[in-house]
Amino acid sequence: MSAPLILAVPAKGRLQENAEAFFARSGLQLVKPRGARDYRGAVAGLDGVEVAYLSASEITAQLAAGSVHMGITGEDLVREQIADADKRVVLLEPLGFGHANVVVAVPQAWIDVRTMADIDDVATGFRQHHGRKMRVATKYINLTREFFSAHGVIDYRIVESAGATEGAPAAGTAELIVDITSTGSTLHANALKIVDDGVILRSQANLVAARTADWANGTRETARVILDRIAAQARARAFREVRSRFPACDAKLVDDAKAKFGVQTPFGGPTSSGMLTLHCPPGQVYALTAFLRERGAEAVAVADLDYVFSKDNPLFAKLEAAL
Ligand SMILES: Nc1ncnc2c1ncn2[C@@H]1O[C@H](COP(=O)(O)OP(=O)(O)OP(=O)(O)O)[C@@H](O)[C@H]1O
Numbered sequence: 001m002s003a004p005l006i007l008a009v010p011a012k013g014r015l016q017e018n019a020e021a022f023f024a025r026s027g028l029q030l031v032k033p034r035g036a037r038d039y040r041g042a043v044a045g046l047d048g049v050e051v052a053y054l055s056a057s058e059i060t061a062q063l064a065a066g067s068v069h070m071g072i073t074g075e076d077l078v079r080e081q082i083a084d085a086d087k088r089v090v091l092l093e094p095l096g097f098g099h100a101n102v103v104v105a106v107p108q109a110w111i112d113v114r115t116m117a118d119i120d121d122v123a124t125g126f127r128q129h130h131g132r133k134m135r136v137a138t139k140y141i142n143l144t145r146e147f148f149s150a151h152g153v154i155d156y157r158i159v160e161s162a163g164a165t166e167g168a169p170a171a172g173t174a175e176l177i178v179d180i181t182s183t184g185s186t187l188h189a190n191a192l193k194i195v196d197d198g199v200i201l202r203s204q205a206n207l208v209a210a211r212t213a214d215w216a217n218g219t220r221e222t223a224r225v226i227l228d229r230i231a232a233q234a235r236a237r238a239f240r241e242v243r244s245r246f247p248a249c250d251a252k253l254v255d256d257a258k259a260k261f262g263v264q265t266p267f268g269g270p271t272s273s274g275m276l277t278l279h280c281p282p283g284q285v286y287a288l289t290a291f292l293r294e295r296g297a298e299a300v301a302v303a304d305l306d307y308v309f310s311k312d313n314p315l316f317a318k319l320e321a322a323l
C-alpha cells in the first residue's frame with residue numbers, strides 16, 4: 001500500500017510567501033484543489049504528496065512528532081521547540097530567506113551594560129537591591145536558559161511572552177528580553193539594544209525532515225524525487241553557464257580558470273575544436289569573460305540555468321543517512 005509523503009508548508013506569517021516561491025523555483029508547483037482557504041494541497045504533476053499548510057511553529061512540532069515527513073521552518077523554532085533536535089529531525093538545506101537572529105536585548109538607557117558579563121553583574125545587583133530576580137521576557141525559553149547558563153547568569157527569572165515582547169521593559173513587566181530580530185527596527189522603536197556577545201542564534205528558514213516519520217510505502221522514493229528537483233535548482237542558482245569556442249582554449253587554460261574563478265566543467269572539455277562550457281559563480285562571471293577574451297575568445301555567451309541535474313542527489317543522501 002502506498003502512503004502520501006506529507007510536506008508541511010508555512011500557511012501564514014514571515015515564511016509563507018518565500019516558501020511558496022522556493023517550491024515554484026524548484027519546479028514544484030503547490031496547488032490547492034479546493035481553493036485558497038483549503039489547508040491541504042498537492043504538488044502539480046507529482047503523485048503521492050500531500051501538502052499540509054500550517055504555522056511555522058506547528059510545522060516544527062509535527063516534524064518533531066514525525067507526523068509530517070518534511071517541512072519548511074525557521075531554525076530558531078527547531079532549536080527552541082525540539083529537545084535533542086538532531087536526533088528527531090535533519091536540517092537538509094538552509095534556504096536563504098527568513099534570516100533573523102535570536103538576541104539578548106536590554107534598555108538603551110543601561111549605558112554601562114554591553115556584554116553578558118555586565119548582565120550577570122546587573123542580575124546580582126538587582127537581586128540585592130530589590131529582593132527579587134531580574135526578569136527576562138521571551139518566548140524562546142529553552143534557548144534563553146541554555147545561553148544564560150553558558151554565560152554563568154543564574155539570578156534571573158523568565159517571564160513567558162506571547163507577543164510584543166519588545167514592549168515588556170517599557171511596560172514594566174520585565175527588565176530585558178530575548179527575541180528574534182531581522183532589521184532591528186522593532187528593538188530600536190522600543191529603545192532596546194543588543195548586547196555585544198548576545199546573539200544566541202543566527203537563524204534562517206530550512207528544509208527539514210522528520211527522522212521519526214513513517215518512511216515506508218513509497219514515501220522515501222517520493223522524497224528522492226522532490227529532493228532531486230530542489231538540489232537541481234539549488235545548483236542552477238549557484239552558477240551561470242558560460243560558453244565559448246576558440247583555438248587557444250586548452251586544459252591548462254581551464255585549470256587556470258578553475259583556480260581563479262571557482263568554475264566547474266560539467267561536461268569536461270574543452271573539445272578538440274576548443275568548445276568549452278563552464279559553470280561559473282555569478283559574482284565571477286564578468287571577470288571570467290574578460291579572462292577568456294584576453295586569451296583569444298571572440299565571443300562568450302552567458303546564460304542563467306533553470307536546473308542542473310547530476311548523478312548524485314546530495315539532499316537525498318543526507319536524508320537517507322539520517323533514517
Ligand atoms: N522579523 C523577522 N524577519 C525574518 N524572519 C522572521 C522574523 N520574525 C520571524 N521570522 C522567522 O519566521 C518564523 C515564524 O515567525 P512568524 O512571525 O511568521 O510567526 P510567529 O511569530 O512564530 O507566530 P505568529 O504568527 O503566531 O505570530 C520565525 O520563527 C522565524 O524563523
Ligand SMILES: O=P(O)(O)OC[C@H]1O[C@H](OP(=O)(O)OP(=O)(O)O)[C@H](O)[C@@H]1O
Nearest residue numbers: 163164179180181182183184185186187
Ligand atoms: O527586527 P525587525 O525587522 O523589527 O523584526 C523583529 C520583529 O519581527 C517579529 O515579529 P512579527 O512582526 O512577526 O510579529 P509577531 O510578534 O506577531 O510574531 C519578531 O517577533 C520581532 O518582534
Ligand SMILES: [Mg+2]
Nearest residue numbers: 013014163180
Ligand atoms: Mg512573528
